[in-house]
Amino acid sequence: MAGEKNKEKLILDSAIALFTSKGFQATRMEDVAKKAGISKGLSYFYFKNKEDLFMALTKKAFDQLKDEFRDEWSNRSRGKSGLAMLSDLIIRISNFAKTNQILYDSVINFLDLMKKYNSEKERESINALILESVHFQKLLEIHHEPAKLGILMVSHGIKDGSIRPELQPEITFYTIWSMMIGFEKMRGPIEYEAKEVKINPENWEPGFIKLMQEMLKGTIQASKPTTVQTSLF
Amino acid sequence: MAGEKNKEKLILDSAIALFTSKGFQATRMEDVAKKAGISKGLSYFYFKNKEDLFMALTKKAFDQLKDEFRDEWSNRSRGKSGLAMLSDLIIRISNFAKTNQILYDSVINFLDLMKKYNSEKERESINALILESVHFQKLLEIHHEPAKLGILMVSHGIKDGSIRPELQPEITFYTIWSMMIGFEKMRGPIEYEAKEVKINPENWEPGFIKLMQEMLKGTIQASKPTTVQTSLF
Amino acid sequence: MAGEKNKEKLILDSAIALFTSKGFQATRMEDVAKKAGISKGLSYFYFKNKEDLFMALTKKAFDQLKDEFRDEWSNRSRGKSGLAMLSDLIIRISNFAKTNQILYDSVINFLDLMKKYNSEKERESINALILESVHFQKLLEIHHEPAKLGILMVSHGIKDGSIRPELQPEITFYTIWSMMIGFEKMRGPIEYEAKEVKINPENWEPGFIKLMQEMLKGTIQASKPTTVQTSLF
Amino acid sequence: MAGEKNKEKLILDSAIALFTSKGFQATRMEDVAKKAGISKGLSYFYFKNKEDLFMALTKKAFDQLKDEFRDEWSNRSRGKSGLAMLSDLIIRISNFAKTNQILYDSVINFLDLMKKYNSEKERESINALILESVHFQKLLEIHHEPAKLGILMVSHGIKDGSIRPELQPEITFYTIWSMMIGFEKMRGPIEYEAKEVKINPENWEPGFIKLMQEMLKGTIQASKPTTVQTSLF
DNA sequence: AATGAATGAGTCTTCATTCAT
DNA sequence: TATGAATGAAGACTCATTCAT
Numbered sequence: 001m002a003g004e005k006n007k008e009k010l011i012l013d014s015a016i017a018l019f020t021s022k023g024f025q026a027t028r029m030e031d032v033a034k035k036a037g038i039s040k041g042l043s044y045f046y047f048k049n050k051e052d053l054f055m056a057l058t059k060k061a062f063d064q065l066k067d068e069f070r071d072e073w074s075n076r077s078r079g080k081s082g083l084a085m086l087s088d089l090i091i092r093i094s095n096f097a098k099t100n101q102i103l104y105d106s107v108i109n110f111l112d113l114m115k116k117y118n119s120e121k122e123r124e125s126i127n128a129l130i131l132e133s134v135h136f137q138k139l140l141e142i143h144h145e146p147a148k149l150g151i152l153m154v155s156h157g158i159k160d161g162s163i164r165p166e167l168q169p170e171i172t173f174y175t176i177w178s179m180m181i182g183f184e185k186m187r188g189p190i191e192y193e194a195k196e197v198k199i200n201p202e203n204w205e206p207g208f209i210k211l212m213q214e215m216l217k218g219t220i221q222a223s224k225p226t227t228v229q230t231s232l233f
Numbered sequence: 234m235a236g237e238k239n240k241e242k243l244i245l246d247s248a249i250a251l252f253t254s255k256g257f258q259a260t261r262m263e264d265v266a267k268k269a270g271i272s273k274g275l276s277y278f279y280f281k282n283k284e285d286l287f288m289a290l291t292k293k294a295f296d297q298l299k300d301e302f303r304d305e306w307s308n309r310s311r312g313k314s315g316l317a318m319l320s321d322l323i324i325r326i327s328n329f330a331k332t333n334q335i336l337y338d339s340v341i342n343f344l345d346l347m348k349k350y351n352s353e354k355e356r357e358s359i360n361a362l363i364l365e366s367v368h369f370q371k372l373l374e375i376h377h378e379p380a381k382l383g384i385l386m387v388s389h390g391i392k393d394g395s396i397r398p399e400l401q402p403e404i405t406f407y408t409i410w411s412m413m414i415g416f417e418k419m420r421g422p423i424e425y426e427a428k429e430v431k432i433n434p435e436n437w438e439p440g441f442i443k444l445m446q447e448m449l450k451g452t453i454q455a456s457k458p459t460t461v462q463t464s465l466f
Numbered sequence: 467m468a469g470e471k472n473k474e475k476l477i478l479d480s481a482i483a484l485f486t487s488k489g490f491q492a493t494r495m496e497d498v499a500k501k502a503g504i505s506k507g508l509s510y511f512y513f514k515n516k517e518d519l520f521m522a523l524t525k526k527a528f529d530q531l532k533d534e535f536r537d538e539w540s541n542r543s544r545g546k547s548g549l550a551m552l553s554d555l556i557i558r559i560s561n562f563a564k565t566n567q568i569l570y571d572s573v574i575n576f577l578d579l580m581k582k583y584n585s586e587k588e589r590e591s592i593n594a595l596i597l598e599s600v601h602f603q604k605l606l607e608i609h610h611e612p613a614k615l616g617i618l619m620v621s622h623g624i625k626d627g628s629i630r631p632e633l634q635p636e637i638t639f640y641t642i643w644s645m646m647i648g649f650e651k652m653r654g655p656i657e658y659e660a661k662e663v664k665i666n667p668e669n670w671e672p673g674f675i676k677l678m679q680e681m682l683k684g685t686i687q688a689s690k691p692t693t694v695q696t697s698l699f
Numbered sequence: 700m701a702g703e704k705n706k707e708k709l710i711l712d713s714a715i716a717l718f719t720s721k722g723f724q725a726t727r728m729e730d731v732a733k734k735a736g737i738s739k740g741l742s743y744f745y746f747k748n749k750e751d752l753f754m755a756l757t758k759k760a761f762d763q764l765k766d767e768f769r770d771e772w773s774n775r776s777r778g779k780s781g782l783a784m785l786s787d788l789i790i791r792i793s794n795f796a797k798t799n800q801i802l803y804d805s806v807i808n809f810l811d812l813m814k815k816y817n818s819e820k821e822r823e824s825i826n827a828l829i830l831e832s833v834h835f836q837k838l839l840e841i842h843h844e845p846a847k848l849g850i851l852m853v854s855h856g857i858k859d860g861s862i863r864p865e866l867q868p869e870i871t872f873y874t875i876w877s878m879m880i881g882f883e884k885m886r887g888p889i890e891y892e893a894k895e896v897k898i899n900p901e902n903w904e905p906g907f908i909k910l911m912q913e914m915l916k917g918t919i920q921a922s923k924p925t926t927v928q929t930s931l932f
Numbered sequence: 933a934a935t936g937a938a939t940g941a942g943t944c945t946t947c948a949t950t951c952a953t
Numbered sequence: 954t955a956t957g958a959a960t961g962a963a964g965a966c967t968c969a970t971t972c973a974t
Binding site: 021113147177180199212 | 254255256258259341343344345346347348349350351358373376377380397400401403404405407408410411412413414415416418419420421422423424425431432436437440441444445447448
């Protein structure tokens with residue numbers, strides 16, 4: 001699997017594959033190096049330590065996540081409504097989570113980290129190696145960028161009438177964002193409970209999106225339904 | 234911290250305290266025992282291993298969570314609407330998460346576990362000690378009980394007119410449940426981003442609940458506002 | 467498996483079964499007690515510790531072994547020759563080893579113990595609990611009793627002319643005894659090597675006995691062959 | 700005790716010394732490392748686990764044992780008879796056992812292992828770590844090599860007339876091999892019993908060898924006595 | 933840049949044994 | 954006699970990290 005250059009990317013890709021299949025704890029630095037086709041020692045040349053590597057991975061996750069937001073946001077120029085963008089964003093995130101499991105997980109992990117980081121008492125319980133990581137520092141700066149784009153979408157939706165005008169953009173977006181995160185978390189148990197209740201991951205998604213739309217939609221929207229489920233591909 | 238009897242509870246309480254402040258990984262069984270005022274060996278007498286202890290803790294978490302759902306559900310006899318129950322449920326869960334951090338976290342962790350458990354490939358990546366735990370086995374049976382009550386609340390809301398009649402109870406409840414979970418996850422980052430955006434955990438909650446209500450409410454409800462925010466305390 | 471009395475025997479039998487299937491180290495005192503149908507604590511009332519229990523078992527082994535020797539020795543009254551007795555003794559011991567595996571093993575283990583016990587330097591490497599065991603003390607007194615009977619058989623054989631008169635009884639018996647012990651030790655590898663060499667546990671035994679007879683037999687014996695292989699049953 | 704290179708040998712030698720004086724069970728890996736002048740971790744770098752280390756030691760034992768057989772076997776070119784070789788082999792093995800106690804013990808232990816390994820039911824009672832050891836795998840291939848040479852010696856003895864022609868080489872050799880093993884096992888008890896019976900390790904050996912010779916010798920041999928007892932040194 | 937031998941702190945877990953009842 | 958909760962010493966093993974080359 002070795003290449004000639006950009007060892008850093010090689011290591012990162014190896015880590016993504018391994019963390020995905022075995023988890024962060026269960027993955028040994030040696031295996032990451034081996035899969036990357038380099039020596040253990042060299043991994044430490046590129047990444048200060050295991051935590052640093054994970055933070056680099058998290059940084060990459062946020063970058064990719066932001067790309068998803070940006071790509072969706074760019075659709076406004078083609079006349080897509082704010083509500084439609086948010087609806088499709090859900091599908092994008094859902095696909096992102098499925099396709100890049102560990103990256104998505106690292107984003108969620110970062111949210112937990114932020115919770116501790118923002119609590120006086122808990123902050124000290126964070127592994128020092130994480131706090132020292134340059135990638136963590138960078139994340140502190142950029143981790144809200146995706147959300148910023150999401151807020152713009154809501155604002156845009158209010159302007160174009162697809163979203164009720166009385167809604168506050170920040171609160172609204174973060175509520176939608178919460179829904180998405182919870183949606184992903186519930187995939188597992190839903191599948192299990194499906195045996196007993198009338199729900200499964202497949203029929204839940206459209207219902208979920210419809211509910212979100214009901215939550216947001218303005219008067220105009222009512223007579224001009226979006227083509228949400230199909231607009232992405 | 235030692236008591237006279239019910240060592241099992243003593244150990245569990247000790248674990249809750251330690252796991253909360255230091256995390257599962259960083260907590261040593263020896264410390265759990267010490268804090269419980271007993272010997273290390275006795276901990277292993279009551280709990281097969283560290284994972285088993287964590288699963289016992291998770292079981293306790295689901296039991297307490299179910300109590301919250303049940304307590305709220307019992308309010309129907311006093312004429313509380315389905316929508317009002319769901320609104321207050323959000324506050325209950327939010328408080329539960331704040332008051333019993335590790336218990337709440339263990340619930341979320343269990344959701345992740347279920348995701349793997351339901352995936353052919355990923356199932357084998359689950360620590361065998363977890364699968365062997367009797368408490369895990371029990372959890373497989375009972376983990377959907379809280380949700381069942383939640384679904385009843387939605388159904389109840391549809392009957393009493395507080396929730397739109399066209400909504401499907403299962404899908405609706407799980408969507409709300411997702412919102413709650415995501416809401417808790419976002420607390421941390423929100424606090425951090427609050428510096429830049431017009432949002433913080435305090436003003437988000439009422440807005441969040443209002444959005445959920447908009448999502449659900451029936452026609453009758455519009456002219457008869459709930460007393461959601463104040464009904465719990 | 468519990469009885470009403472003779473708990474000591476119950477424990478011993480339980481230990482024999484467990485040590486046989488799992489080995490001494492791998493067998494836990496708790497399991498011995500459980501299988502005996504009594505509590506762990508009671509086991510310690512009857513046997514000071516695990517080593518003491520093993521020494522008691524070894525004592526029992528020597529007693530049974532002596533019985534085999536004595537039974538064979540009693541055949542002299544029926545006119546059986548010394549050589550015939552020794553030949554059949556081999557078969558007896560071989561059967562004893564197969565039927566009472568752990569008892570036989572404990573005898574061999576005791577031989578190793580004796581080796582250390584007789585060496586100034588090595589004696590201190592013996593587990594103190596063994597040396598303190600009353601059963602060990604008893605074994606020091608009685609462990610040569612079987613051999614004494616064996617020596618008598620050789621002497622008897624010299625007298626009856628079935629064994630060459632110039633042989634020294636002690637040396638001769640211990641040499642035969644050695645052969646028997648080695649014979650049992652080699653069973654395992656023989657079975658494995660059988661694939662490559664013309665030998666297996668079944669055809670080895672008669673050849674082995676014949677060789678021993680050649681080693682011992684006097685002139686008279688030559689014209690009056692024993693019925694060794696069949697005389698036992 | 701540290702050297703400059705070949706850490707593997709360093710560890711092995713350390714293990715031999717420690718296992719000899721304290722036994723396998725009582726020896727801690729940490730002590731093996733310390734005596735070898737290296738860290739605990741490095742021991743695990745060279746040997747997968749304690750069992751693997753013991754199997755490596757056993758492999759070494761078989762190699763050295765084979766050297767003894769080979770050296771003796773090479774004497775045939777100098778006109779040494781088969782019977783004389785076998786007689787001297789006994790002395791060699793005896794010396795080997797005295798000089799390399801733990802190595803010799805490991806050989807005997809391996810025989811016990813083979814017994815279990817060849818028994819359907821008992822095989823599973825063997826520690827899995829042993830079965831997984833590459834050294835164990837190797838031993839399965841080579842452990843009968845010494846015996847092969849021994850068989851050659853018997854065959855050679857039959858050809859040169861020093862051993863009776865009617866003897867079957869395999870059966871004969873394994874019987875002698877058994878005698879040797881038993882002989883070593885009996886050393887300890889003999890020493891103890893010597894107080895009561897007319898035998899001790901010193902006067903037993905020549906008698907033992909003589910008996911073996913009687914067992915084997917052909918007619919020619921009778922008039923051409925071997926120089927067994929003195930030929931080795 | 934690159935290697936991989938070397939380190940050693942860190943922890944879970946087992947189980948013989950005790951002792952209050 | 955009999956129980957079984959309670960103890961705690963003991964030890965194997967892992968793996969992130971370093972550093973001489």
